[in-house]
Amino acid sequence: MKKLVAEKIMSKKSIFKSTNHVYMKNIKEKVVQFTFRSRFVPVFARYYSNMSKPSVYITREVNKEALDLLNTQCDVTFWTGPGPVPRSELLKNIENKHALFCMLTDRIDSAILDRAGNNLKIIATMSVGYDHLDVPEIKKRNIKIAYTPGVLTDATAELAVALLLATSRRLLEANEEARTGGWQAWSPFWMCGPGLKGSTVGIAGFGRIGQEIAKRLKPFNPERIIYYNRSERKKEAEEIGAERVNFDDLLTQSDFISVSLSLTPETKEMFNEAAFSKMKTNAVFVNTSRGGVVDQQALIKALQQKKIWGAGLDVMTPEPLPLDNPLFKLKNCVILPHIGSAAVETRKEMGLICAKNIVAAFKGDPLLTELKT
Ligand SMILES: O=C(O)[C@H](O)CO
Numbered sequence: 001m002k003k004l005v006a007e008k009i010m011s012k013k014s015i016f017k018s019t020n021h022v023y024m025k026n027i028k029e030k031v032v033q034f035t036f037r038s039r040f041v042p043v044f045a046r047y048y049s050n051m052s053k054p055s056v057y058i059t060r061e062v063n064k065e066a067l068d069l070l071n072t073q074c075d076v077t078f079w080t081g082p083g084p085v086p087r088s089e090l091l092k093n094i095e096n097k098h099a100l101f102c103m104l105t106d107r108i109d110s111a112i113l114d115r116a117g118n119n120l121k122i123i124a125t126m127s128v129g130y131d132h133l134d135v136p137e138i139k140k141r142n143i144k145i146a147y148t149p150g151v152l153t154d155a156t157a158e159l160a161v162a163l164l165l166a167t168s169r170r171l172l173e174a175n176e177e178a179r180t181g182g183w184q185a186w187s188p189f190w191m192c193g194p195g196l197k198g199s200t201v202g203i204a205g206f207g208r209i210g211q212e213i214a215k216r217l218k219p220f221n222p223e224r225i226i227y228y229n230r231s232e233r234k235k236e237a238e239e240i241g242a243e244r245v246n247f248d249d250l251l252t253q254s255d256f257i258s259v260s261l262s263l264t265p266e267t268k269e270m271f272n273e274a275a276f277s278k279m280k281t282n283a284v285f286v287n288t289s290r291g292g293v294v295d296q297q298a299l300i301k302a303l304q305q306k307k308i309w310g311a312g313l314d315v316m317t318p319e320p321l322p323l324d325n326p327l328f329k330l331k332n333c334v335i336l337p338h339i340g341s342a343a344v345e346t347r348k349e350m351g352l353i354c355a356k357n358i359v360a361a362f363k364g365d366p367l368l369t370e371l372k373t
Pocket residue numbers: 104126127128129130152289338339340341342
């Protein structure tokens with residue numbers, strides 16, 4: 001009798017006022033999130049005791065801390081590599097899962113969501129960028145999205161500064177010369193590059209990461225720090241001593257431009273031929289956000305024709321950049337393999353945050369870092 005009541009209620013997927021959330025196996029072997037009042041507890045207790053754990057698919061092998069946490073509460077399967085999970089594997093493994101723990105290398109679109117089916121309740125991406133997710137489609141299906149803002153800000157800002165200096169002071173080129181016999185003698189103007197002191201530093205995208213880049217560049221004594229951002233960041237800018245300018249002024253006035261914009265339809269290929277042609281010929285262009293904000297052909301042309309001084313790129317299109325790409329042939333271009341957040345502790349924290357978000361979603365708790373758009 002009690003079982004019949006339970007089945008009836010579950011088949012209707014009735015939702016009662018929220019006091020507890022548990023995952024229960026229904027008669028069709030589908031797991032549904034179920035909320036019940038305490039008076040139903042005795043009825044459901046025996047189902048709860050033999051219910052299956054929610055299932056999580058992780059598209060890479062992640063850190064132990066994250067795995068350990070998930071393993072206490074969920075059935076976890078993951079792609080063991082090498083490299084990113086192939087699309088065919090992802091399609092196969094996502095079927096009926098309750099959570100997806102993915103990377104910025106995984107394109108999550110309606111084909112993946114269709115294959116996942118109705119069980120999928122949360123997607124946690126181990127990244128602050130989410131341009132690889134079809135957000136409207138995910139939201140339409142009432143699937144929550146968690147991401148990892150904040151925790152990677154310092155690591156990414158640090159890398160942006162390292163890349164800026166490596167580009168302006170020609171570190172890789174100089175190292176290559178030293179190793180290959182190009183270093184004949186100390187020479188007054190050999191391997192020189194523009195210095196930061198007295199310069200104008202331009203920050204495109206003055207969010208958390210852009211602000212931290214500005215703070216780290218300030219002790220190098222630039223004369224001005226200017227920023228371009230959709231909205232004004234008055235208080236933060238005042239603290240740093242940065243002034244807001246429009247995009248054209250950022251291009252024409254900056255000696256260094258550091259990009260930390262997220263990739264959106266508005267920012268896509270914002271740095272195009274027209275933009276590069278407005279920059280100073282001594283300008284150093286650094287991008288640690290997404291390759292898509294740059295028209296890469298226009299950048300190649302600007303570097304080849306020395307319309308700008310140099311570029312430091314941690315991100316590009318596509319990734320990995322094919323070895324025959326003209327950017328690799330340019331001495332005035334430093335290329336890194338998207339390692340902005342690759343500080344050990346940061347990456348561990350990113351993994352753990354994803355795991356915590358997934359666990360929170362299954363408990364019915366608010367997510368730690370939900371993407372709300
Ligand atoms: O989006 C992100 O998290 C970064 O690009 C990773 O480095």
